Amino acid sequence: MALFSCLLLVAQEKPAEPPVINSFPNSDFTLRDHGVKTQKSGVVLGPIRSDGKGGSKGSFAFYGGPSMVQVTSLSFSGNGKTMAAASTPGHVDVWDIEKRTKLYSLDGGTTVALSPDSRLLAKDGNGIEICDAATGKLIRRIPWSITTSTPGVQRTIKKLEFNAAGSQLEVSSNGEDDSVFGVSSGLLVATLTGTQQGEFSRDGTVFVGGNGKHLIAWSTNDWSKVSDVPNGPDYVTQIAAFPEKDLAIVGGPNSARLVHISSGKTVAKVGSGYTNFASFNQNGTLVFTYTSGGFGVWDTSGKQHCHKEDLGNGHAAISSDGHWLAAAMVDGGRDVAIWNLKDLTGVCGGSTPSAP
Numbered sequence: 001m002a003l004f005s006c007l008l009l010v011a012q013e014k015p016a017e018p019p020v021i022n023s024f025p026n027s028d029f030t031l032r033d034h035g036v037k038t039q040k041s042g043v044v045l046g047p048i049r050s051d052g053k054g055g056s057k058g059s060f061a062f063y064g065g066p067s068m069v070q071v072t073s074l075s076f077s078g079n080g081k082t083m084a085a086a087s088t089p090g091h092v093d094v095w096d097i098e099k100r101t102k103l104y105s106l107d108g109g110t111t112v113a114l115s116p117d118s119r120l121l122a123k124d125g126n127g128i129e130i131c132d133a134a135t136g137k138l139i140r141r142i143p144w145s146i147t148t149s150t151p152g153v154q155r156t157i158k159k160l161e162f163n164a165a166g167s168q169l170e171v172s173s174n175g176e177d178d179s180v181f182g183v184s185s186g187l188l189v190a191t192l193t194g195t196q197q198g199e200f201s202r203d204g205t206v207f208v209g210g211n212g213k214h215l216i217a218w219s220t221n222d223w224s225k226v227s228d229v230p231n232g233p234d235y236v237t238q239i240a241a242f243p244e245k246d247l248a249i250v251g252g253p254n255s256a257r258l259v260h261i262s263s264g265k266t267v268a269k270v271g272s273g274y275t276n277f278a279s280f281n282q283n284g285t286l287v288f289t290y291t292s293g294g295f296g297v298w299d300t301s302g303k304q305h306c307h308k309e310d311l312g313n314g315h316a317a318i319s320s321d322g323h324w325l326a327a328a329m330v331d332g333g334r335d336v337a338i339w340n341l342k343d344l345t346g347v348c349g350g351s352t353p354s355a356p
Contacts, residue, residue, distance in 0.1 A: 024295070024308035025339070025347045027327075031083075031095050033102070033334035071315055071328030071336060073109075073159075078116035080319035082133065083326060084123075086112035087334045092123050094136065097324060097338070104136050111157045115166035116320060120183065122169055124157040130169070130183060142186045144171075159197065163220065164204030172197050178209055180223070190223040192216070199241045202320065208241035208248050208261055215250065215264050217243065229264035238275045242284040247300065249287060251275025256289040258300065268302025276314030282322035286345060290316055295327075297348045306348030312337065 073086040082103070083095045092106040108125025114133055115121075121133040128142040146154040159172040168189060171179045178198045180190045192198065195216050198209020206226060207218045215231040218224070234252035241248045241261065248261050249270065256271035256278055273292030280287060286305075287298040295311035298304050312327035318341060325339040 023347075024306050024311075025344055027337035028340050028343070029100060029338050030329075031085075031097075031100060031102075031336045031338060033093060069333045070313060071332070071334055073111045073113075074315055074317035074326050074328065074336065075112050075114045075160075076317055076319035076324060076326070077114045077118035077133065078320050079118055080321040080323040082114060082118060083317070083319075083324075083336070084112045084114050084121055084133075085326075085328070085334060085336055086110050086123060090125055091334070092121075093334060094121070094133070095336075106131070106136050111160050113160035113162055113169070115162040116164050117166045120162065120166055122160045122162065124160070128157070128160070128169070128171065128181070130186075140183070140186050142169075142181055161200060163200050164202065168220070170198060170200065170207070172209075180207075190218075192218060192223070194228075197236050197239045199239055201241060201243045206241070206243045208243060209239055210236050210250060212236065215248065215259065215261065217241075217261050227262050229262070231264055238278040240278040240280055242280045245284045245300075247280070247284060249278040249280070249289065251278045251289065251291070256291055258287060258298075258302065267300065268298070270298045270302060270304075271296055277316045279316075279318045281318070281341070281345070282320070288316075288318060288325075290314060297345060306344075 069087055071085050071087045075084045081097055083097055084092060086092045086109045088110055090108045090110060092109045092112050094103045096103055109123030111124045113122045119133055121131045123129050127144045129138055130140040131138055146156055148155055155176060156174040157171060158174060161170045167183055169181045169183055178192045178195050182189050194211055194214040195209035196211050198207050200207050205220055207220055210216055210231045212232040212235045214228055216228045217226040219226050234254055236252055238251035243261055246260050246262050248259055250257050250259055253274050255269055256275040258267040258270050270287050271289035271291035271293055275291045277290035285300060289296050290311055294307050294309040296304050297306035313330045315328040317326045322341055325341045327337050329335050329337055
């Protein structure tokens with residue numbers, strides 16, 4: 001009888017219910033480049049994924065005919081009114097977001113950055129070019145060679161980022177330590193050993209990056225280390241930093257983790273698979289990641305509020321004023337989908353919890 005009662009209780013236990021993840025809204029509008037005719041080629045250019053062998057598969061940087069035109073980099077101005085989109089095989093479009101019109105286009109560049117003060121635009125192509133953001137006119141060129149002494153390995157620029165004052169430019173390249181250049185002089189300011197895919201804090205006083213062994217915070221005053229804690233074991237594909245709350249998102253080939261910058265301790269896993277994109281919202285209470293598991297909106301406790309399996313080809317950007325989310329479209333040529341971020345997080349149910 002006792003055994004029967006035990007079995008009855010087990011049978012009546014309900015399985016744990018999965019967390020409620022809200023539906024993801026459609027984009028508010030799309031910036032369309034009607035001059036590019038996309039052709040379905042049978043090749044799907046989507047987010048990078050881990051190959052399970054320490055490498056990755058999938059790519060955005062395809063070259064060739066119209067069907068191979070893909071957006072590879074997105075950047076907003078600090079006021080969120082302007083967005084630059086770089087695409088293969090070397091083209092930059094600058095858009096007025098509010099009017100949804102293209103301001104101008106430039107040749108060269110698959111990686112682009114707008115300065116927080118909205119005055120400058122940086123792009124790769126013929127070296128690293130610093131341009132007037134309002135007109136596209138070249139101001140300064142910083143020499144950059146993609147060749148290395150290792151056969152088959154190139155110093156391909158993966159990310160460009162201005163500091164808050166627009167006086168320094170950080171360059172992340174394939175497999176190398178990040179470099180920082182003075183914008184007015186074009187000279188190398190610092191090479192950040194053990195630091196890749198790093199990001200400036202919003203006030204520009206701290207720079208956070210890492211690799212498979214280290215997570216490092218640098219003081220931008222004299223480029224001395226603020227902290228250096230263990231990281232890994234995976235290599236780094238994306239880092240987003242919010243030092244004001246001692247938080248960083250460290251993305252690799254297998255997951256995205258929310259960690260404490262000062263200790264490297266993992267707070268929560270915020271995405272599975274290869275991390276293509278990571279960012280915080282304006283006040284550091286929400287986390288956005290786009291991994292091979294999909295695009296997710298999370299809070300800083302690790303609770304996921306919203307999920308979309310296919311947001312685009314993996315390249316995305318969030319404006320620093322918290323107004324817009326932009327995502328490059330799969331097989332969309334130079335078209336970019338835009339969401340009102342505040343409306344999106346409202347639909348997703350993202351709240352503003354206290355940081356752990």
